Amino acid sequence: xxxxxxxxxxxxxxxxVQVYDxxxxxxxxxGGYLAxxxxxxxxVIVMASPSHCDVFRGALLSAGVDVExxxxxxxxxxxxxxxxxxxxxxxxxxxxxxxxxxxxxxVRQAAKDDRPVRVFGEIVAVMWEDGNVAGAIExxxxxxxxxxxxxxxxxxxxxxxLVSGSDVADSFAEVCxxxxxxxxxxxxxxxxEATQSFEGTLQGPRLARSFVTKVLQxxxxxxxxxxxxxxxxxxxxxxxxxxxxxxxxxxxxxxxRIRVEVVDSSREVPQLQExxxxxxxxxxxxxxxxxxxRWGHAVAAGGKVVWAEIGSPAPIVLGxxxxxxx
Amino acid sequence: xxxxxxxxxxEGLLPGDHVCWTVSEPxxxxxxxxxxxxxxxxxxxxxxxxxxxxxxxxxxLTPLAGFAIDPRAAVSGDGELDxxxxxxxxxxxxxxxRAEGYGGLRVVADMDWxxxxxxxxxxxxxxxxxxxxxxxxxxxxxxxxxRTPSFDAGAIAAVLCVHEKGLDADPPQFKIFGDGVGRWxxxxxxxxxxxxxxxxxxxxxxxxxxxxxxxxxxxxIDVAGMREIARAGRASAQPIRLVGASPMLRRMWKLxxxxxxxxxxxxxxxxxxxxxxx
Numbered sequence: 001x002x003x004x005x006x007x008x009x010x011x012x013x014x015x016x017v018q019v020y021d022x023x024x025x026x027x028x029x030x031g032g033y034l035a036x037x038x039x040x041x042x043x044v045i046v047m048a049s050p051s052h053c054d055v056f057r058g059a060l061l062s063a064g065v066d067v068e069x070x071x072x073x074x075x076x077x078x079x080x081x082x083x084x085x086x087x088x089x090x091x092x093x094x095x096x097x098x099x100x101x102x103x104x105x106x107v108r109q110a111a112k113d114d115r116p117v118r119v120f121g122e123i124v125a126v127m128w129e130d131g132n133v134a135g136a137i138e139x140x141x142x143x144x145x146x147x148x149x150x151x152x153x154x155x156x157x158x159x160x161x162l163v164s165g166s167d168v169a170d171s172f173a174e175v176c177x178x179x180x181x182x183x184x185x186x187x188x189x190x191x192x193e194a195t196q197s198f199e200g201t202l203q204g205p206r207l208a209r210s211f212v213t214k215v216l217q218x219x220x221x222x223x224x225x226x227x228x229x230x231x232x233x234x235x236x237x238x239x240x241x242x243x244x245x246x247x248x249x250x251x252x253x254x255x256x257r258i259r260v261e262v263v264d265s266s267r268e269v270p271q272l273q274e275x276x277x278x279x280x281x282x283x284x285x286x287x288x289x290x291x292x293x294r295w296g297h298a299v300a301a302g303g304k305v306v307w308a309e310i311g312s313p314a315p316i317v318l319g320x321x322x323x324x325x326x
Numbered sequence: 327x328x329x330x331x332x333x334x335x336x337e338g339l340l341p342g343d344h345v346c347w348t349v350s351e352p353x354x355x356x357x358x359x360x361x362x363x364x365x366x367x368x369x370x371x372x373x374x375x376x377x378x379x380x381x382x383x384x385x386x387l388t389p390l391a392g393f394a395i396d397p398r399a400a401v402s403g404d405g406e407l408d409x410x411x412x413x414x415x416x417x418x419x420x421x422x423x424r425a426e427g428y429g430g431l432r433v434v435a436d437m438d439w440x441x442x443x444x445x446x447x448x449x450x451x452x453x454x455x456x457x458x459x460x461x462x463x464x465x466x467x468x469x470x471x472x473r474t475p476s477f478d479a480g481a482i483a484a485v486l487c488v489h490e491k492g493l494d495a496d497p498p499q500f501k502i503f504g505d506g507v508g509r510w511x512x513x514x515x516x517x518x519x520x521x522x523x524x525x526x527x528x529x530x531x532x533x534x535x536x537x538x539x540x541x542x543x544x545x546x547i548d549v550a551g552m553r554e555i556a557r558a559g560r561a562s563a564q565p566i567r568l569v570g571a572s573p574m575l576r577r578m579w580k581l582x583x584x585x586x587x588x589x590x591x592x593x594x595x596x597x598x599x600x601x602x603x604x
Contacts, residue, residue, distance in 0.1 A: 202518050202519040202521075203519050204518070205517050205518050205519070205548070206499070206515060206517055206518075206519055209517075209546070226574045229546070230548075230578060233517060233546075233548055234548065234549060237517070237518045237548060237550070240518060241518070283549050283550075283553065283582065283583075284548070284549045284550070286549075286582060286583065287549050287578065287581055287582040290581040290582065290583075291578075291581060
């Protein structure tokens with residue numbers, strides 16, 4: 001039952017991909033994620049292009065991080081993603097030894113102190129940009145394999161210009177399946193399999209329940225209709241009441257679970273509160289939190305997305321190579 | 327014979343029925359009202375019209391009816407209706423009718439006067455909510471005619487929810503009504519669309535302490551709706567029992583933390599037949 005707050009703190013096992021339109025968007029979001037992690041005492045690894053590395057260091061300084069001291073102490077590791085990318089690939093494929101030395105090594109090192117390890121990686125984007133899409137996907141899988149051995153959270157960034165073309169749609173869909181959360185700086189959740197938009201009227205929650213019920217029936221997940229309808233109804237109610245906006249519902253299937261997303265046009269952060277019987281409180285989220293396996297929220301351009309996953313994951317089999325099986 | 331939409335289909339106006347009639351066609355009002363009053367004899371009922379004595383429409387109907395009840399007799403000095411007085415008038419008329427050999431009353435109530443004397447929807451809801459069980463108790467047929475020019479759509483949508491049956495109206499999203507023998511029936515879907523009507527209705531139903539609500543036909547209730555029930559539970563020393571509670575309702579109630587927050591609210595799986603509040 002983890003929740004992803006809007007400042008970007010993640011949990012072990014998270015592998016999040018952020019699709020961004022402009023550099024400023026990425027840097028705004030990642031800067032927050034990195035600062036929160038460093039200031040929170042996590043071990044942080046940044047694998048980014050040289051220009052992004054500079055900007056991240058600047059963002060950390062502005063957030064009050066003593067960057068020099070953190071790097072000296074090994075609490076912050078900043079490395080050049082383009083350099084790693086060039087050394088990683090041999091004959092068009094990712095060299096396992098190079099992966100072990102250049103990527104797994106630093107992560108293992110950071111994990112030694114029992115602090116949460118938080119990584120930002122652009123190597124995949126660099127490879128993709130170089131035209132090595134297959135290599136980027138392979139690298140994502142290797143990251144997940146590593147994630148099964150060592151606990152850490154990974155935040156990947158892809159510029160939307162790189163991944164939005166129809167010619168790479170299939171490949172990018174595969175990339176998304178290798179992540180447990182896809183964020184993007186745009187209102188519509190493009191990776192959702194089924195979406196529908198609703199007006200911000202009092203009828204919204206009921207119409208959303210009806211939509212979710214239909215989709216889940218179509219997907220033969222009658223076992224999740226009650227939970228799905230409840231989750232979307234509460235999230236939609238919040239969108240209409242607190243965001244005062246129309247909203248879009250997205251549904252996806254991921255690893256035996258169903259992910260319900262509600263995108264609205266307010267930046268107000270959903271807070272989990274105790275469900276007092278008197279007084280206003282967002283107790284709808286309390287129930288969503290109790291029912292959902294995971295839930296969270298993230299910034300979207302002009303608003304936010306609140307998501308929740310229901311159902312149980314497919315059982316983990318030792319030796320699995322990637323998250324998209326099953 | 328006029329047909330009334332009920333959950334089980336269409337049927338005529340029967341003793342004990344409390345019907346909300348939304349009148350959008352003024353031309354049909356007289357015809358339908360006349361037909362309803364004429365049927366009184368078939369059910370051994372005394373035809374009554376309920377509305378301000380001198381109102382135009384009632385002038386046409388009064389000759390057909392055995393009696394006209396003027397609601398203004400129940401309106402206090404500040405212009406607001408005293409439901410208790412209205413109910414007393416109905417009881418009195420029922421006694422008189424029975425003394426004359428009738429089984430009970432058949433009432434067409436022209437509700438235009440209510441726009442002034444029941445100035446807010448909450449009061450109208452409260453009045454109608456308690457009129458239902460009275461109709462059952464007196465075995466009266468009461469048709470409340472709400473003319474759409476006199477009331478806004480929101481007010482009409484709200485009062486529809488607290489009538490057992492409707493005429494010429496789409497079924498409301500949820501319904502709550504009393505059966506006159508200690509049981510309330512809550513059906514349909516309770517969510518944002520009907521939140522304020524539900525809040526008022528539940529507050530009124532639970533105002534006097536413990537009660538029994540049959541929720542076997544309740545298809546959905548959101549957290550805000552559950553909270554209203556929990557609130558009532560916390561204000562009541564006696565149990566509020568929800569009978570016929572579905573497994574989903576019981577699960578959500580518990581997961582949302584209401585079992586602990588409102589221990590006087592009991593969710594019962596079965597129909598709880600024979601379980602009347604003391």
